[in-house]
Amino acid sequence: MAQSRDFARPAALMALGAAALGLTAVVVSARARQAERDNPPTGRIIDVDGLKVHYAEVGDGEPLVLLHGNGSMLQDFMSSGFVQAAAKRYRVIAFDRPGYGYTERPRSTIWTPSAQADLLRTALQQIGVSHSLVLGHSWGASVAIALALDHPDMVRGLILESGYYYGSVRADVVLMSGPALPLIGDILRYTVSPPVARLLWPSMIRKLFSPAPVAATFEGVPSEMAIRPSQLRASAAESALMIPDALAVQNRYAELSMPVAIVAGAGDKMVDLATQAVRLHRVLQNSSLHVVQDCGHMVHHTAPGEVMSAVETVAQAVEAAPRLKTDG
Structure with missing residues (x-):
């Protein structure tokens, strides 16, 4: 008994x-x-090879494509002061990358930067863009690089903000990859992960902005959208891919022949300035380095004018390139 x-x-x-x-x-x-x-879609949803892709655009002129970082969505850019400034000269096009916002992310595909670049290239062609300047923030910088390496005809110039370019040992990446695991990850993202993410959200955002205060413009990014199970899975999968992708592609950076502006916050707590941005600048002959003092990972919110200056540097280099060839 x-x-x-x-x-x-x-x-x-x-x-x-x-x-x-x-x-x-x-x-x-x-x-x-x-x-x-x-938080309904703020832009337009198009069908790209059977996938729903969400993008928003504002302004007229030469296309400037914006690719957000891990865990975010197009509102991150669209709510920043940077977009308002850029739209005065450019046709600014911000995408939800696969799995974020309202863009689909089928589990049948491993969404490496190259896979995302292929999807975005097709999407851009569908909306009438044959070439553009491309700005990638954080993980989006890896996608921007893949787009430039795999489809150089599409990318006239690159602006890389707060990117992770060289593989390194990072325990935080392993810890953040859990919700991407088969079965156990599905359980986590529908049970434990969302409330934990909700609890940690304020401290995570402070870390992203530190040493600067959190910008008021970031209030335009809906946190509840970011902690949906689908988006948590996308974020975890990209955390798991971050180091392997950097290791796989870092020997190809010298192939980037177009003008590149590298933007980094001097106090970035997420990626190390010396071993990432500075190192990449040394490899790329046709690059400029824009280090923003008293700034963290979210430069386009904290110092939108500095990012705009980097865009103008690339645009001017692109315009000067044909004249340089003729003069030679």
Whole structure:
């Protein structure tokens, strides 16, 4: 009789735990749907090879494509002061990358920077863009580089902001990759991960902006959209891909022949200035380095004028290139 009770307790606890996880999953799913109702698409959704791709655009002129970082969405750029300044001269086009915002991310594809670059190239062709300046922030910088390496005809110039270019040992990347694991990751992102992310969100954002204060413009980025299960999976998968991709592509950087502006915050807590931005600048002959003092990872919010200056540097170099060839 006592032995029967000993078996009953663990079984009851497991049943209770399963019920709690199930209830949490229901609540998480409901909050994700509410986040989407509160934050409908702000741009246009197009079909690209059977995938829904969301983008927003503002302004006229030469195309300037914006690719956001890990865990974010196009509102990160569109809400910043940088876009308002850039739209006075450029046709600014900001994409939700696969898995973020309202762009789909099928699990049948490993969404490396090259895979994303292929999708975005097709999307740009569909909306009438044959070549452009491309600005990538953080993980988006890796996608911008892949676009330039794999489809150089599409990219006239690159602006790389707060990117991670060279592989290194990073424990934080391993810890952030959990929700991308098969099965256990699915359980995590529908139960534990969203409330934990919600709890940690303020401190994570402070770290992204530090040593600068969090910019008021960042209020335009909907946090509840960022912690939906689908977006947590995309973010975790990109965390897992970050180091392998950098290691795989870092020997190809010298192939980038177009003008490149490298933008970095001097106090960035996410990527090291000396071993990332400065090192890349030394490799790229046709590059300029723009180090912003008292600034962290989110330069386009904290110092939008500095990013705009980097864009203008690249645009001027692109315009001067044909004259240089003629003079030679």
